[in-house]
Amino acid sequence: MSRGQALNLVMQRYGTDFDLRHGGGVERAMYQLSCALDPQEVRLHWYSQSEHLRPQELLAFARSVDADAVIPLIDTPMLRLGWPVDPWLRQRLIRVWHDYSTLRRDEASPAPCPLHAAAGRSGRCMHAPTRPDHFAADVFFRDEPLTWCFPRRRHIPWAMDHLPRIDYRDPHGPxxxxxxxxxxxxxxxxxxxxxxxxxxxxxxxxxxxxxxxxxxxxxxxxxxxxxxxxxxxxxxxxxxxxxxxxxxxxxxxxxxxxxxxxxxxxxxxxxxxxxxxxxxxxxxxxxxxxxxxxxxxxxxxxSDSLQALPPRKLPPWGWADVAQAYTGLVREVAAHARQAPAPAEAAGLNSC
CATH class of the missing domain: 3.40.50.2000 (Glycogen Phosphorylase B;)
Structure with missing residues (x-):
């Protein structure tokens, strides 16, 4: 793939199209990212939550479009249940952690990892069952201790500049x-x-x-x-x-x-x-x-503390920045995958 050729990115979404009224934040984020990505640089190939559920099905689809990177939903059964993944697909697979349900047993804040988040660096990585070093990259939205277990982590937050900048606050309103x-x-x-x-x-x-x-x-x-x-x-x-x-x-x-x-x-x-x-x-x-x-x-x-409460300032980060970060990540994943051993040579690496 030459520098000027568009990258092929396979992404999973919940339905066959976006539901921007009822779909929630993840749906909105994927839609805005798809709008922000330059089609001359990244060509998107979508599949829905009900398609290509098993690794071999996703592998066939990704190969059919010559995928440079693949981003399934983090709660897809393939990732949630830890199914074996072909080396070719694994070298291109990016996890975007919009949900931590596989990292903890309930909705509470995950405990620090005794190996990666503690000063003593002892014990076993508490997130080992999720295979932190198994895939091409792991995207988190901010830096926090539980992300330190993932050696190929990236921190790429979402953005808000798809909305107009309006100061709606009224100190006497509801x-x-x-x-x-x-x-x-x-x-x-x-x-x-x-x-x-x-x-x-x-x-x-x-x-x-x-x-x-x-x-x-x-x-x-x-x-x-x-x-x-x-x-x-x-x-x-x-x-x-x-x-x-x-x-x-x-x-x-x-x-x-x-x-x-x-x-x-x-x-x-x-x-x-x-x-x-x-x-x-x-x-x-x-x-x-x-x-x-x-x-x-x-x-x-x-206690009447509400009246003097100041709003926070939003950092200068927009969807153009998000798109640039993802384009760079996909390009890096693609380059690394091309340099990796052929699947036949790497078969022994597919341990689960």
Missing amino acids: VLLLAGKSPLSHTLQVVQACRELHLPVRLIFCRWTRMGQQALAHFAQARNQAGCEVITDYELLHDHPRVFGGVRAALVLTQFHETFNFLAAECVHFGVPVVAYAASGATRVFASAIVPGPQQLADWLR
């Missing part, structure tokens, strides 16, 4: 509250504190979790909507004034160890300060205030 990434009882505790303070609440929902469905069903009933504006559905590129317009702060309540929190990043992009839980992973990166849990958040709201 609070924006995300429901569905923590138990409904926790959400109700915070909403009740807001009601006692006569602080209006604008509710949006994480629709893909069971907790989100419970919250949506609860607040869909008129008798539960006192003091709340309920937004059940929106498409952000068109509906951002309805979601963010005139809010004083955002309570991004998630108990998950987020790899990248799109809502929190969107808030910062629109000049809205974020309040987050301490164990919420990357949500903390965008937060102006961090509290341990719902009771402490309710107490914090009653």
Whole structure:
């Protein structure tokens, strides 16, 4: 492949097309990346969540388009279950860690690795079952201790400049509250504190979790909507004034160890300060205030700390930077794969 020839990148997405209304942050990120990549440099070949599930099927598809790199979804069975992968495919496979579910048993923050994250460097790598050095590269959205186990790691965050730069903050407006990434009882505790303070609440929902469905069903009933504006559905590129317009702060309540929190990043992009839980992973990166849990958040709201909360500044990083980083990574993976031993010579390397 010459320098001027386009690279072939195979990527997996959830459906046969993008669902930008209900698809969530990962769907939006893949779509924006596809728009940002220069087709003269990178030619994209998509396949859906229901296609090429087994390594040999994906290998055949990748070979048919002469793939330089392959990016499956991190929760695809091939990666989640640790199936054996042909050396040709393994040398081109990039994992993008939008989800840490294979690195821990629950949604809590992963513990430090005794080998790579501790000063003593003793013991066995706690992420060894995920084969940290097995594939061409591992992309994370930020540098944190659990990423240190992966020797071919890259840190490439997503961007927000697909949205217009508008300062939506109003220090006298409602609070924006995300429901569905923590138990409904926790959400109700915070909403009740807001009601006692006569602080209006604008509710949006994480629709893909069971907790989100419970919250949506609860607040869909008129008798539960006192003091709340309920937004059940929106498409952000068109509906951002309805979601963010005139809010004083955002309570991004998630108990998950987020790899990248799109809502929190969107808030910062629109000049809205974020309040987050301490164990919420990357949500903390965008937060102006961090509290341990719902009771402490309710107490914090009653202390009138919200009024003077400053928004964070968004770093100067856009989709052009993301595309450049991925193009460089794919080019590097392609060059390394061309220099690797032929599959017949490398057969002994395919250990699992």
